[in-house]
Amino acid sequence: MTAILLDGDVLARRRFDELAARVVSLAKRGVVPRLATVLVGDNPASQSYIGRKHENCAELGMASDDIRLRGDISEDALIAQVEALNADPLIHGALVQLPLPAHLDEGRVGEAVSPAKDVDGLHPMNLGRLLAGTPGLLPCTPAGIEDLLRAHDVPLAGRRVAIIGRGMLVGRPLAMLLSLPGTDAEVTLLHRRSPDLAEVTRQADVVVSAAGQPDLVTADMIRPGAAVVGVGITYVDGGMVSDIADEVAQVAGHITPRHGSVGAMTRAHLLSNLVRIAEAG
Ligand code: GUN
The missing domain is CATH 3.40.50.10860 (Leucine Dehydrogenase, chain A, domain 1)
Known part of the structure; x- marks a missing residue:
């Protein structure tokens, strides 16, 4: 199987074009x-x-x-x-x-x-609103990941989503975002030392890794056809290594490219928050 690319660089370009049109309206x-x-x-x-x-x-x-x-x-x-x-x-x-x-x-x-003014969506007030189910400014990387999955028609409602990494920038807020009523994913939040990591990821329809451990996610941990999103990146000898091993592309149905992708989506949602604040005046 050759996985379909979840190309955040391409989608972010579309989001930037949409934002540019709103910036023109604001300029007027x-x-x-x-x-x-x-x-x-x-x-x-x-x-x-x-x-x-x-x-x-x-x-x-x-x-x-x-x-x-x-x-x-x-x-x-x-x-x-x-x-x-x-x-x-x-x-x-x-x-x-x-x-x-x-x-x-x-x-x-x-x-x-x-x-x-919290364009990052990381202030405790905005994280608390997300938790309460009345989201305000959304955290950018989680919002970018959800956008990337939806834009590629990866179903979330009623699906199992395994998130590896419980950090405040990605894992924890993404778990909150995807378990909101209306999205209806069944979310499991894991970390690199979770006892049943591979057993849980093998059951998942979507696996997101934001652990920051090179090649943590291997092909045997992925159900054939699942969507895999790599967020974590580690700098090794001057190069970037993803959490997702290259071999995963052979079994996944959708996968992010080895580098980049989610970073561009983060910036698209950061600037979306900025435009939203400016529009609210
Ligand atoms: N460092 C890595 N990612 C981020 C981000 O999204 N926001 C901020 N403020 N710092 C970061």
Whole structure:
């Protein structure tokens, strides 16, 4: 079997085109969506992720501010910077790129971002609304994964979805999103040390891995025809290695390409949140 590609780069391009049309409508009202990002320190992967967010903003005719702060900044000074962005009426959305240097408390910094400007959808208020079943701004990677699956007609209602990785950026909020009434997936949240990992994934119609362990998911763990989404990426000897082993493409019905794909969908949903905030005025 040759799996159908869940190509997030192609779908994100479509989503960007749809957003560009909404940006044009906003411009007619004199509104230019504006994103502010805060990067602390010089993590090379974070620099590259942030760079792409600003490239996408420019392509879509949106404004953006790329704020870079020293890696040894104090937590109070960082929070003061975030509060200045909250108070700036020209900024519609703000985010602090993760991970932060170890001396900074990611929870406290994340809570400092105004929930109304939380384009990441990761503020406890927005995560809490998702949990409560009254979603506000959605977390971008989970929203991007759901969009990628739906756009390729991968059924979710009444299907078993196994999610590997219980992190706050992907696994836990994705489990909340896909188990909302109306989506009706049966979700199992696993992690790399789950005792029955392979038994559970073998029963699943959809497997999402966001564990960050190279080649964790092998062909024998996948039911023939299942959809497989690789999110986790590990940097090994300067190269990127996916959670999903190459051989999985031989058994899966749908699969993400070995690299990229979900990253573009994350950015599409980040900018969708930004446009939504700007439209709400
Ligand atoms: N680091 C990796 N992914 C993300 C993301 O989606 N948002 C933020 N703020 N940091 C990240």
